[in-house]
Amino acid sequence: MPVFDIVSPSFHADPVRTIEQIRATGSPLVQMRLPILGNMRLCVTHEACGAMLKDKETFVRDPANAGSRTQERILRILPRSIGLLALNMLGKDDPEHRHLRGLVDQAFQRRGIQAMRPMITAVADRLLDRVAHHSEVDLMETFCRDLPLSVICEMLGLPDTDHERFKNWLGGLKDTANIGAVIRAIPGVLRVVRYLRKVSRHGGGAKPDGLIIGLQDAEIEGRRLSEDEIVSMIFLLFGAGQETTTHLISGGLLEILRHDDQRRQLQADPGLMPLCVEECLRHVSPVQLTKPRWATRNVSFAGQEFGRGEMVAGFLTAANRDPVEFDNPHQFDMTRKPNPHLSFGTGVHFCLGYQLARAEAAIAFERVLARFPKLRLAVAGESIVWRKRVGIRALSSLPVRLH
Numbered sequence: 001m002p003v004f005d006i007v008s009p010s011f012h013a014d015p016v017r018t019i020e021q022i023r024a025t026g027s028p029l030v031q032m033r034l035p036i037l038g039n040m041r042l043c044v045t046h047e048a049c050g051a052m053l054k055d056k057e058t059f060v061r062d063p064a065n066a067g068s069r070t071q072e073r074i075l076r077i078l079p080r081s082i083g084l085l086a087l088n089m090l091g092k093d094d095p096e097h098r099h100l101r102g103l104v105d106q107a108f109q110r111r112g113i114q115a116m117r118p119m120i121t122a123v124a125d126r127l128l129d130r131v132a133h134h135s136e137v138d139l140m141e142t143f144c145r146d147l148p149l150s151v152i153c154e155m156l157g158l159p160d161t162d163h164e165r166f167k168n169w170l171g172g173l174k175d176t177a178n179i180g181a182v183i184r185a186i187p188g189v190l191r192v193v194r195y196l197r198k199v200s201r202h203g204g205g206a207k208p209d210g211l212i213i214g215l216q217d218a219e220i221e222g223r224r225l226s227e228d229e230i231v232s233m234i235f236l237l238f239g240a241g242q243e244t245t246t247h248l249i250s251g252g253l254l255e256i257l258r259h260d261d262q263r264r265q266l267q268a269d270p271g272l273m274p275l276c277v278e279e280c281l282r283h284v285s286p287v288q289l290t291k292p293r294w295a296t297r298n299v300s301f302a303g304q305e306f307g308r309g310e311m312v313a314g315f316l317t318a319a320n321r322d323p324v325e326f327d328n329p330h331q332f333d334m335t336r337k338p339n340p341h342l343s344f345g346t347g348v349h350f351c352l353g354y355q356l357a358r359a360e361a362a363i364a365f366e367r368v369l370a371r372f373p374k375l376r377l378a379v380a381g382e383s384i385v386w387r388k389r390v391g392i393r394a395l396s397s398l399p400v401r402l403h
């Protein structure tokens with residue numbers, strides 16, 4: 001069985017060779033051994049990824065629905081505060097998933113993404129003001145991390161003074177390829193859970209127009225979210241919405257800076273921005289792997305047999321570079337249209353925050369290029385360092401010269 005490395009910094013720096021080796025197997029499914037997750041098959045074509053993610057009867061998120069009690073047993077021995085995080089919708093199947101998603105959709109819709117644009121722009125400008133007088137900065141630390149974090153804090157209605165504390169608490173979770181690092185991050189996670197429990201109570205300090213109050217008020221057919229469900233939902237929004245957007249913005253900026261001709265085209269025609277964001281989503285593929293699914297029955301899928309309880313996940317990086325779907329799939333082309341990438345997944349778990357992520361990236365790119373029209377990388381392209389990560393394509397830093 002060939003061994004494919006999809007975790008190392010060198011893979012993240014340039015996935016082309018590995019993706020081509022995977023493609024050369026000719027199979028829509030390949031076996032991989034991944035840190036923490038272990039052995040499983042990954043869908044590597046656009047068609048197989050889409051079909052697997054859309055078939056919610058055959059491939060489920062909750063292993064208990066595929067006959068496995070392992071997760072349930074692990075949750076029973078974990079501290080309650082950690083266990084409750086698994087209550088979130090991304091780990092559930094219908095009808096519970098539909099119910100939780102319906103409630104959060106209701107709260108999300110109360111404040112449309114359009115109405116959030118001035119706030120996102122103001123946050124972006126505030127962060128850029130802080131670095132504007134420097135000649136060289138690391139945009140990762142000063143901008144790309146801070147922007148999504150501050151936007152989620154604002155959206156939830158958390159007090160501004162808590163943003164820095166959050167960054168420190170969640171900072172330990174950068175390296176999930178390493179079990180030691182995951183364990184070391186637990187105290188930070190526990191602190192976040194304690195804090196979120198406090199603010200998500202009535203009178204806990206959340207701002208009245210934020211999502212936390214919206215979640216407290218949301219109701220479908222007489223059912224509301226419990227305190228545990230609200231905490232778990234907020235944690236999911238941080239987990240799903242912060243790093244992902246950070247790496248779309250940083251990875252996207254890197255591609256824009258690497259392609260000077262296209263960057264000039266974008267600066268001359270701001271109407272290109274929506275297409276540019278889609279191409280950054282496809283080409284960067286900040287979320288490289290979907291969460292695993294479990295087969296609910298013995299089934300033949302994409303030419304292979306699955307036993308009940310067997311795991312499979314979608315390899316979105318490979319699906320987004322499938323030549324059947326995309327011409328010149330390894331080429332960054334911000335005029336690409338159509339661009340049916342799977343970066344937000346598909347099916348019932350399709351990303352809840354897709355409009356927010358698109359808006360944040362568009363505003364981030366627009367503000368950075370408007371404020372620093374002569375922006376360029378401060379180091380040679382090959383010196384850019386990527387993190388060792390499973391399932392997330394993460395730059396270590398983005399050193400740039402602003403002026």
Ligand code: HEM
Nearest residue numbers: 089090240241244245248290291344345349351352353357
């Ligand atoms: C570039 C940014 C983002 C990317 C690439 C991304 C990607 C994804 C993907 C691939 C999934 C599906 C995972 C699966 O099926 O296993 C997903 C689900 C989800 N995302 Fe995002 N996401 C981004 C930003 C956000 C933001 C900003 C939020 C919210 C603030 C968010 C909230 C969620 C939630 C709650 C789910 C679970 C939905 C469900 O289970 O129904 N995401 N995201």
